[in-house]
Amino acid sequence: MRPYLFYAIILLALAVSLPAWAGGDEAIFVQKCGSCHTKGGDASPVNPADKAGVVWKKYFKRGRHPGDLSTSINEGEMSSILGYLQEHAADSDHPVAAAIPK
Numbered sequence: 001m002r003p004y005l006f007y008a009i010i011l012l013a014l015a016v017s018l019p020a021w022a023g024g025d026e027a028i029f030v031q032k033c034g035s036c037h038t039k040g041g042d043a044s045p046v047n048p049a050d051k052a053g054v055v056w057k058k059y060f061k062r063g064r065h066p067g068d069l070s071t072s073i074n075e076g077e078m079s080s081i082l083g084y085l086q087e088h089a090a091d092s093d094h095p096v097a098a099a100i101p102k
């Protein structure tokens with residue numbers, strides 16, 4: 001293969017995957033939590049800005065969520081989601097109120 005073609009393919013691959021990295025945690029949140037929490041779904045929509053960061057942390061640490069989520073959300077996904085919730089919580093610099101539309 002010609003070298004420039006090789007670099008072009010790498011650049012293209014980076015360009016395609018960057019948005020996925022940037023929005024990765026939000027995508028996991030919407031996919032996993034949003035499977036139940038949607039408008040008209042089993043549970044009402046939830047969003048990071050519904051609670052303060054420390055409240056999110058305690059909510060899951062104390063096992064307040066009804067039902068067992070560990071069957072559908074693994075540990076790595078859960079820690080990504082928790083990071084996302086706290087980073088965009090009500091008292092954060094960038095609150096997100098409608099990742100899952102209300």
Ligand code: HEC
Pocket residue numbers: 032033034035036037042043044046065066067069072073081
């Ligand atoms: C298997 C379905 C399901 C999944 C997946 C799920 N939930 Fe829930 N959740 C429920 C149900 C059912 C309730 C109780 C009914 C309600 O409050 O709407 C609930 C309640 C809640 C509540 C309390 C209600 C409130 O508004 O304070 C929060 C917060 C919550 N879930 C957040 C989450 C987050 C964050 C995730 C992803 C990590 C998640 N849930 C994943 C079904 C689910």
